[in-house]
Amino acid sequence: DIVMTQAPLSVSVTPGESASISCRSSKSLLHSNGITYVYWYLQKPGKSPQLLIYRMSNLASGVPDRFSGSGSETDFTLKISRVEAEDVGIYYCGQLLENPWTFGGGTKLELK
Amino acid sequence: EVQLQQSGAELVKPGASVKLSCKTSGYTFSNYYMSWLKQMPGQNIEWIGNIYGGNGGTGYNQKFKGKATLTVDKSSSTAYMDLSSLTSEDSAVYFCARVDYYSRRGFDYWGQGVMVTVSS
Numbered sequence: 001d002i003v004m005t006q007a008p009l010s011v012s013v014t015p016g017e018s019a020s021i022s023c024r025s026s027k028s029l030l031h032s033n034g035i036t037y038v039y040w041y042l043q044k045p046g047k048s049p050q051l052l053i054y055r056m057s058n059l060a061s062g063v064p065d066r067f068s069g070s071g072s073e074t075d076f077t078l079k080i081s082r083v084e085a086e087d088v089g090i091y092y093c094g095q096l097l098e099n100p101w102t103f104g105g106g107t108k109l110e111l112k
Numbered sequence: 113e114v115q116l117q118q119s120g121a122e123l124v125k126p127g128a129s130v131k132l133s134c135k136t137s138g139y140t141f142s143n144y145y146m147s148w149l150k151q152m153p154g155q156n157i158e159w160i161g162n163i164y165g166g167n168g169g170t171g172y173n174q175k176f177k178g179k180a181t182l183t184v185d186k187s188s189s190t191a192y193m194d195l196s197s198l199t200s201e202d203s204a205v206y207f208c209a210r211v212d213y214y215s216r217r218g219f220d221y222w223g224q225g226v227m228v229t230v231s232s
Contacts, residue, residue, distance in 0.1 A: 039218040041218075041219070048207055048222035049157065049207075049209075051219060051220050054216075054220075055216065058217075060217075096218070099171060100173035100175065101159040102158075103156055103157040103158070105156050106156065
């Protein structure tokens with residue numbers, strides 16, 4: 001199975017500042033078609049996860065452009081610019097390259 | 113508006129089975145796959161498997177083969193997951209989530225989740 005490892009476990013951010021979350025995969029997520037199958041989700045307290053970024057760097061519908069995704073074949077970053085109170089929750093990276101589809105352990109974002 | 117509405121919380125006895133439902137609306141059910149995912153309290157998210165709304169074709173995480181069975185009812189645009197031989201390790205929140213398997217734009221819509229508690 002592809003293992004997804006996130007860092008840090010938690011991050012505390014002052015509103016208005018930026019935050020970055022890292023994710024590393026145990027195998028390249030770059031397909032031969034040139035698409036990198038890594039995704040980012042936010043699970044707000046008591047809610048279902050919601051899609052933020054798909055295929056490494058594409059913003060999902062309705063997601064503010066304060067969110068951005070980048071990376072290489074195995075190392076990925078979610079950046080949140082100008083953090084707001086509504087961004088609090090647990091962020092997960094995930095891969096859809098191969099079965100079983102897997103997720104990272106999550107990074108909890110809190111406000112200072 | 114796309115909606116995935118899951119059935120209510122379940123309290124089941126060890127060794128029993130339970131069938132969860134995910135009723136959809138707002139999109140063409142037969143054009144998408146439905147995934148089921150498991151989240152134990154305070155834990156990571158695990159992908160259980162996929163089922164295609166068009167023909168019921170399935171793909172499972174090997175870990176959940178024999179534990180979960182996915183089906184669909186196209187007439188009601190509803191996906192189902194049967195969980196069998198339940199143990200305490202099956203106590204978790206289960207989500208259904210829509211995915212376009214071919215474009216792989218991610219799990220773009222999720223159900224609200226259903227808590228399954230296995231206890232005697």
